[in-house]
Amino acid sequence: DAGVTQSPTHLIKTRGQQVTLRCSPKSGHDTVSWYQQALGQGPQFIFQYYEEEERQRGNFPDRFSGHQFPNYSSELNVNALLLGDSALYLCASSHAAVVPYNEQFFGPGTRLTVL
């Protein structure tokens, strides 16, 4: 049973560029959440996707957007990259019908470096 997978593992971009990160949820899960973990900090919630729609959003600007596909996989897009966007981006999956549906299983993350 594959867990949550993310790609790529590492990514280096320059300021102003755009990036797309990808996530495949754990088998049987239908909900995907994205978190940003800056160095030395705990993960911060970006948003959650369920039934191909953004269900909840954290305190992140509109430069951060996402998508969920019919197979439940998800993408995180960040436009106009800033140096401060450098972080580990974590994807987490869960099952909406399982209580607590906010019990989330995390992938290994994508390390984004913005130069």
Next chain:
Amino acid sequence: AQSVAQPEDQVNVAEGNPLTVKCTYSVSGNPYLFWYVQYPNRGLQFLLKYITGDNLVKGSYGFEAEFNKSQTSFHLKKPSALVSDSALYFCAVSPISNDYKLSFGAGTTVTVRA
């Protein structure tokens, strides 16, 4: 809004000694509480959760946590620490409501010396 405080940035213990990692939370209503562990260059691994019922929760790798509603705490404990327990530990909270996000503490680095 919910929040989590982990008052200790670092905890150092000798192998074989008890390990405690502290966590206090703030949330409207009753909480779901979680502990995760993170090894270098890895994602978060689930350790245990409190949903309801018994205040003492047992989890993976010999860890347990005690929910104390009056003190709004959820401290992680292990009776006998191993060198392999050295890692970064995160406490997280979520309200029992239509709020789907986890709110994490800043993390506590645990070092177990041989």
